[in-house]
Each structure stands twice: as structure tokens, then as C-alpha cells.
Amino acid sequence: xxxxxxxxxxxxxxxxxxxxxxxxxxxxxxxxxxxxxxxxxxxxxxxxxxxxxxxxxxxxxxxxxxxxxxxxxxxxxxxxxxxxxxxxxxxxxxxxxxxxxxxxxxxxxxxxxxxxxxxxxxxxxxxxxxxxxxxxxxxxxxxxxxxxxxxxxxxxxxxxxxxxxxxxxxxxxxxxxxxxxxxxxxxxxxxxxxxxxxxxxxxxxxxxxx
Numbered sequence: 001x002x003x004x005x006x007x008x009x010x011x012x013x014x015x016x017x018x019x020x021x022x023x024x025x026x027x028x029x030x031x032x033x034x035x036x037x038x039x040x041x042x043x044x045x046x047x048x049x050x051x052x053x054x055x056x057x058x059x060x061x062x063x064x065x066x067x068x069x070x071x072x073x074x075x076x077x078x079x080x081x082x083x084x085x086x087x088x089x090x091x092x093x094x095x096x097x098x099x100x101x102x103x104x105x106x107x108x109x110x111x112x113x114x115x116x117x118x119x120x121x122x123x124x125x126x127x128x129x130x131x132x133x134x135x136x137x138x139x140x141x142x143x144x145x146x147x148x149x150x151x152x153x154x155x156x157x158x159x160x161x162x163x164x165x166x167x168x169x170x171x172x173x174x175x176x177x178x179x180x181x182x183x184x185x186x187x188x189x190x191x192x193x194x195x196x197x198x199x200x201x202x203x204x205x206x207x208x209x210x
Contacts, residue, residue: 004036004163012145012167017043024117024124024189028145028165030092031187034085035163088150088162093187102126109133122191129153129178129186137175142192144168146176151184153177 008016008029015021016029033040083099085091096116104112104126112128122142129135131151145165152161155174160166168174178184 004038004161006158006160006164006166007036007039008032008145008165009167013039013043022121022189022191024122024191025143025145027092027096027116027124028147028187028189031090031149032147032163032165034090034092088185090149093149096124102128104128111135122189124187124189127184127186127188129176129184131178131180131183134175134177137173139173140168140170140190140192142170142190144172144188144190146186146188149185149187151182152179153184153186154179 012021012025012029016026021029033043083091083094086094086099086101089097089102102114104114106112110130110133114126116124116126118124127135129151145167146160147165148160148162150162152159152164153176154160155166155176157166157172157174159179166176
């Protein structure tokens with residue numbers, strides 16, 4: 001198993017656990033958890049601690065129809081069709097892809113992407129970067145999580161391999177470069193547009209929804 005060096009931060013893991021993380025970031029975190037024993041153990045340990053704390057609290061009486069209301073709400077919920085992993089793509093990502101393989105769109109220079117979702121919460125996309133190719137240098141208007149699924153890439157923050165997550169924010173300027181070997185395939189979530197340094201990427205930004 002690949003040794004994972006870069007993990008999800010505690011604040012993002014807490015937000016994921018509470019269900020308050022926007023959907024694009026929640027998919028990245030869930031996908032990372034499916035690959036990372038360390039972060040999964042952290043989450044499970046916190047769940048156990050929370051259960052112990054709940055057991056120490058005094059019970060509160062519920063209304064007579066509370067159970068009926070909960071069961072009715074569950075009945076109204078549309079069940080998710082279970083989707084398993086496929087190749088390098090873990091189950092949480094395949095769920096976001098509706099069980100279908102990626103539908104790549106060329107960005108230039110051999111780099112491809114699929115926008116999985118894009119709304120007011122942010123965007124979720126897959127990126128395919130050939131070995132030795134670089135993403136144009138850019139900064140960030142907000143938060144970006146990038147999870148490596150295949151191959152690796154390097155930038156000023158280090159080298160990121162399968163299972164690693166790079167966390168970038170408004171203070172981050174970088175130019176990820178895919179390492180030699182396999183093409184680098186990443187899952188990335190952002191909540192703001194990127195700030196490209198060169199003219200052509202800025203010109204094409206609206207077209208490619210980056």
C-alpha cells in the first residue's frame with residue numbers, strides 16, 4: 001500500500017463529520033478516507049469518543065410522535081444506488097460519477113478534465129496530466145483540495161502521490177508538474193476561480209470553467 005504523507009486537516013475532517021462541508025470538498029474527503037487508514041482511524045476514534053460522551057448525558061423525553069416523524073422522513077429519502085470502486089477510482093468518487101467512467105475534455109497540451117459538478121458551493125473536477133506536463137502557474141481565490149488518484153505531481157510544497165491531498169488557499173501560488181512515469185490523475189475541489197498568471201489561461205478560463 002502507498003504510504004500517504006499529506007492528509008486532511010483536522011478542521012476539514014471535523015466539518016466533514018458534522019456534515020457541514022460543501023459537496024465538492026466532501027467528495028474529496030470521502031475519497032481520501034477510502035484510501036487513508038490514518039485519517040479513517042482519526043475519524044473513527046472521534047466517533048467513539050463522541051459516543052462515550054453521549055452515554056454520559058441524561059436522557060431527554062421525546063414527543064409521542066417523534067419516532068413516527070423520523071421514520072416518515074426516512075421513507076421520503078431517496079436511497080442511493082450503491083456504487084463500488086472501479087480501477088483507480090474509489091467508491092465515493094464513482095458515486096459522484098453516477099457509476100460511469102470519466103468523460104474527458106481536452107484542455108491543451110495533453111491535459112484533460114471532467115467537471116463533475118459546479119454550483120454555488122464550488123466545483124469538483126477530475127484532471128489528467130501527462131508525465132512531465134505542467135499546469136499553468138496560478139494562485140487561488142479560495143480553498144482548493146487536490147487528491148492524487150494515479151501517478152504523482154510536484155510543486156513548491158512537495159511531491160504528492162496516490163492518496164495524498166494538497167491543500168491550497170489564497171496564500172498559495174504554485175505550478176504543479178506531473179512526475180515521470182504514469183499520467184497524473186487528480187480529483188480537485190475549489191470554491192473560487194483560479195488566478196492564472198499568464199494571459200492565455202485567463203482568456204480560456206470561462207470556456208473551461210476553471
